[in-house]
Amino acid sequence: MSKSKNKELLELIEKLGFDIEERLRLSPLASRIYALLILSSYDGVTFEEVKETIKASKSSISVNINVLIQLGYITFITKPGDRKRYFKIAKYSSILSLEIYLQSIDNEMKIVNRINKFNQEYHPEKYINEKSLGNIFQNYLEQKEQLVKETILKMSNFRKLDK
Amino acid sequence: MSKSKNKELLELIEKLGFDIEERLRLSPLASRIYALLILSSYDGVTFEEVKETIKASKSSISVNINVLIQLGYITFITKPGDRKRYFKIAKYSSILSLEIYLQSIDNEMKIVNRINKFNQEYHPEKYINEKSLGNIFQNYLEQKEQLVKETILKMSNFRKLDK
DNA sequence: AGATTAGTTCGTTTAATTACGAACTAAGTG
DNA sequence: CACTTAGTTCGTAATTAAACGAACTAATCT
Numbered sequence: 437m438s439k440s441k442n443k444e445l446l447e448l449i450e451k452l453g454f455d456i457e458e459r460l461r462l463s464p465l466a467s468r469i470y471a472l473l474i475l476s477s478y479d480g481v482t483f484e485e486v487k488e489t490i491k492a493s494k495s496s497i498s499v500n501i502n503v504l505i506q507l508g509y510i511t512f513i514t515k516p517g518d519r520k521r522y523f524k525i526a527k528y529s530s531i532l533s534l535e536i537y538l539q540s541i542d543n544e545m546k547i548v549n550r551i552n553k554f555n556q557e558y559h560p561e562k563y564i565n566e567k568s569l570g571n572i573f574q575n576y577l578e579q580k581e582q583l584v585k586e587t588i589l590k591m592s593n594f595r596k597l598d599k
Numbered sequence: 600m601s602k603s604k605n606k607e608l609l610e611l612i613e614k615l616g617f618d619i620e621e622r623l624r625l626s627p628l629a630s631r632i633y634a635l636l637i638l639s640s641y642d643g644v645t646f647e648e649v650k651e652t653i654k655a656s657k658s659s660i661s662v663n664i665n666v667l668i669q670l671g672y673i674t675f676i677t678k679p680g681d682r683k684r685y686f687k688i689a690k691y692s693s694i695l696s697l698e699i700y701l702q703s704i705d706n707e708m709k710i711v712n713r714i715n716k717f718n719q720e721y722h723p724e725k726y727i728n729e730k731s732l733g734n735i736f737q738n739y740l741e742q743k744e745q746l747v748k749e750t751i752l753k754m755s756n757f758r759k760l761d762k
Numbered sequence: 763a764g765a766t767t768a769g770t771t772c773g774t775t776t777a778a779t780t781a782c783g784a785a786c787t788a789a790g791t792g
Numbered sequence: 793c794a795c796t797t798a799g800t801t802c803g804t805a806a807t808t809a810a811a812c813g814a815a816c817t818a819a820t821c822t
Contacts, residue, residue: 441721448717452710458624458703463780474714477722483799496781498800519790519798530736540621547615551637554611558604559640568757573693576750580743587739594731626810646769659811661770682768682820 445489448475460509460533465492466500473510473525480513480522508532531591538584545577608652611638623672623696628655629663636673636688643676643685671695694754701747708740 437445449471456467468490473481481489487497501523504510509529512521526532552570555563600608612634619630631653636644644652650660664686667673672692675684689695715733718726726733 444717448710448713452714455707455710459707461621465781475717478725478728493782494799495783495801498798499781502800521798530732544618544622547611547618550611551615554607554638562641565641569693569754572750572753572757576746579746583739583742583746587735590735591732594735628811656812657769658771658813661768662811665770684768 445472445475449490460536462503462507463500465490465496466503469497469500470504470509470525473523476524478524480524482520482522484520486523527595531588531595534584534588534591538581538588541577541581541584545574545581548574548577608635608638612652623699625666625670626663628653628659629666632660632663633667633672633688636686639687641687643687645683645685647683649686691758694751694758697747697751697754701744701751704740704744704747708737708744711737711740 449468452471452474453464453468456462456470457464460467460470462470469486472486472489483497483501486501487494490497501510505512508526509532510523511526512523514521548570552563555566612631615634615637616627616631619625619633620627623630623633625633632649635649635652646660646664649664650657653660664673668675671689672695673686674689675686677684711733715726718729
């Protein structure tokens with residue numbers, strides 16, 4: 437691996453890893469591993485290569501790779517006559533992330549509804565004053581939900597073609 | 600405060616608090632305080648009331664209220680001849696949250712661009728295969744950015760009228 | 763001025779995550 | 793059948809975040 441590629445790779449793993457940590461609530465190590473696989477080829481990356489690049493202990497790598505597999509973010513392939521596993525991002529990983537996001541939007545919509553009901557009942561003055569603002573926000577959530585649903589659909593359709 | 604109101608309030612503080620914790624990355628206590636103020640009247644809530652409702656120590660309440668003030672999520676009013684402060688959500692708190700969210704979308708777009716450049720250069724096969732999927736995602740981010748920007752604008756316009 | 767109220771500051775404790783290392787298993791190799 | 797390879801398991805250590813309590817300040821009240 438060229439020196440400049442490696443430097444760029446490590447820097448991107450930090451940046452992207454942190455982002456994944458925040459967005460998907462994975463441990464720092466799991467996030468870095470996931471980031472590495474996003475930045476790696478289709479051929480997959482071996483356990484040893486992950487360990488070398490991320491510079492963490494065998495046990496931590498093992499645990500975190502298995503978490504990522506369990507959650508469906510990554511998979512691995514094996515090659516005949518080769519005991520190693522070659523890790524790579526799961527085919528549907530981007531759809532998976534969006535589906536999780538969709539759930540969180542639905543959850544937020546439910547909570548916002550309960551807040552509105554509560555304030556309507558117990559703080560009617562506030563509720564009236566905030567009504568328009570609340571409507572704007574509710575509208576925003578609905579449009580966002582719609583956008584995410586459409587994107588999931590588009591991605592699923594694309595995946596079907598790709599075989 | 601009626602028994603059923605209080606029960607509902609406490610339950611909503613838990614639910615909403617957890618949501619705020621995740622979305623705004625505030626400490627559990629700060630999130631609960633913020634949740635309480637979202638569910639309280641315009642008149643504001645005293646330090647003591649916060650303490651009673653949230654059931655945490657004076658010092659923790661103090662620290663976390665000040666964090667929320669610093670970040671701009673809450674403010675307080677004072678009443679003549681009354682040393683107490685009455686805490687309430689800041690007028691622009693919902694816009695503020697959206698602005699922070701907008702920044703995180705912009706950040707994600709930058710990272711996605713760098714990932715694409717990296718994979719294009721070092722894993723061309725993967726890049727070509729993922730291109731359409733990448734376009735769908737990039738499109739999604741752009742639309743989401745647009746939606747958030749519009750919502751901020753709508754809210755700001757509404758706020759101007761309200762005086 | 764002494765006492766009370768409202769809130770702050772700071773050093774410590776608690777609790778939870780995260781990662782580690784050493785010992786282990788299971789499969790393949792010479 | 794001993795040996796290496798690939799990865800796992802489990803008890804432990806390190807780090808970090810979060811909350812606490814006691815002592816303090818600054819304003820007001822009597």
